[in-house]
Amino acid sequence: MNNEEIDVLVIGAGAAGAALSWSLTEKGAKVVCLEQGGWIDPSTFPSLEPDYETQLTRGGNFSLSPNFRKRSEDYPVTTDGENPPFVMMFNAVGGSTIHWQGIFPRFHPSDFKVKTLDGVADDWPISYWDLEPYYDLNDKMIGVSGVAGDPANPPRSPRQTPPLPLGKMGNTLVKGFEKLGWHWWVTDHGIISKAYKNRSPCMLHGKCMFGCPMGAKATTDRTYWPLAIEKGAEIRTWSRVKEVTVDKNGKAKGAIYFDKDGNTQEAKAKVVVVCCNGIGTPRLLLNSKSSLFPDGLGNTNGLVGKNFMVHPGLSIKGIFDDVMDGHLGPMGSPLFSHEFYETDKSRGFDRGYMLYGERTFGPLSQTGSIPWGDKHHEAFSEIFPHQVGLTVLADDLPEVTNTVELDKEVVDSNGIAAAKVTYSLSENSKSMLAHASQKATEVLEAAGAKKVIVPAPGNMAHLMGTARMGINEQNSVVDKNNKVHSVSNLFVVDGSSFTTGAGVNPTSTIMALALRAADKIWGKRSEWK
């Protein structure tokens, strides 16, 4: 496509960029997507090798963190704060869906109205019901395994494929939840258990985060992109955007980017959509400075990069006498509980959290706390294969002090300023994690664990909140349709547009928002010039 003919320029080919590009192309828009990475050769996936765990223990070119991978298409992310996050993302066609676990919950209706209900943070300018048709459409597009009927969530349409197996560890957790009489449900996954839309079903290898060559996991290079390309969308790989450009009237003009040879190119479009994740998006906006926007694009009120959320978490392990084989089956989660999801002020914190069963990697990654020396084999045989993971994912409310900024010293391989992330747990999050730790321990003990190991708090690397959605231009970056307040033809569509983080994994909501934003962009096409 000629650089002058583009209707919509999309930056980033991950979960949001793919869904949005497909939808707009399907409607008739001429879409070009700039992606700093390339197509990934499935034969290079570490999951094909028995020593894939070394990607976790000492890094490698498929490491979860760009700071360890250090591919030329990655950019460094420096960290700071009391709880500096472990940053995970992937830069390629498919984005971070390449190494996600495929856990696919939806937000609750209450997640969109936390100010109204609980007096904290801010309400989203849209409701669950505005997104519901897009959740459904997205589920049909990618294929979800699971079962409808969960009383903790609004009713939803039948899942496209049956649930994935629970396995021994999942069934053990069921015993714990049933003994306590608490809520649990089988997890929705963006991993198909039966063949769906020319994709093969999951074969239960359990190495989903290190590449799924058969395509059972809904990476967007295997779901949305083939359909979008068939309809005429173009992806320009190895194209790293330096800045979004604006004209003299303050409208987005296009983007300047480095091509694979390091040469500078410019693409012009009627509409520009930034889909670079909760770190990459504020980084790009802050790097897009001009005389009209000296503090960065969309940053008139200084909120770009503020309110960074990452989902605090705890990876709690129960040790059992029986063999649990927690490494068998899809790496995601056999089941979850929303027993403590909605606010109950008597617990001493606002909002709530999800507990979910989480499978383990193989033996190597379970040696982290195993002593060396004469006690080594005894200690190892106690935990392997006897561990059951019960992970806490806590709602993350926005804090203006948790930020993504431009690093003043570090740059990427094209000389563009890197991102610096600062994060500290709020008192609300600390109280929530303490409560969740006790409740997860109760479940594991009820399931028969002889020992429960509670680690220090970590995070889920869900990158959210840094270009937040809102009604009021003074406290948000984008409006209810993901349009940047101060620029009439610039949109931000990814986790950075989240007003609050909810207590569930974000990808389903990111993709639903992208499909909705595509409708809103297309609906205003008469204003494209």
Next chain:
Amino acid sequence: MNNKWSRRRFTKAVISAQVLVASGVLTLPLACVETKKTEGDSSINYSQQETLKNAMDEIIPANEKMPSASEIEGVNYILKILAELPDLSPLFISIINKIEAQSLELLNSSFSNLTKGKRIHILTNIEQTEPELFKVLKDFTYESYYTSEKVYELIKYEPHPTGTLGPKMKPFDEKLLDRVKNIPPMYTKI
């Protein structure tokens, strides 16, 4: 990933992978091929390899059921890593030299001639005084051990690399949800 990888080649590779995986034809070796290294093609000489072997065997010793680190070719594994990642060689040489220097300084003997208890004393001392250096030795010893096909057999771990037929698991039994299905709606309606 390389920058010559195109959408067309990607599509062809995807189709091939799906067919081969579904048929179970695509199977891969369960572990890296161990090639014996000699002093001549290693950055670590024989004496240093001996120190490394003895240190690794204190980190993961043998017991009545399990072999020691060196008994599953742990030293060869390290030599293979160093051949692939030569930048690591100075680090390993530094670790080995540290072990030998402390043995001579504290116990007036080479590490290899020490008794088990005295070797542990030296390693514990290095762990306390040079924790990051010691961690490198410990982590690579663990890696050599827990990526070994022999160890997989002993701990009854079937790695099921993607590309082989996966494990058999019972389908989800929806009857398990009978109680929960009857819980009234728990979500806040708004």
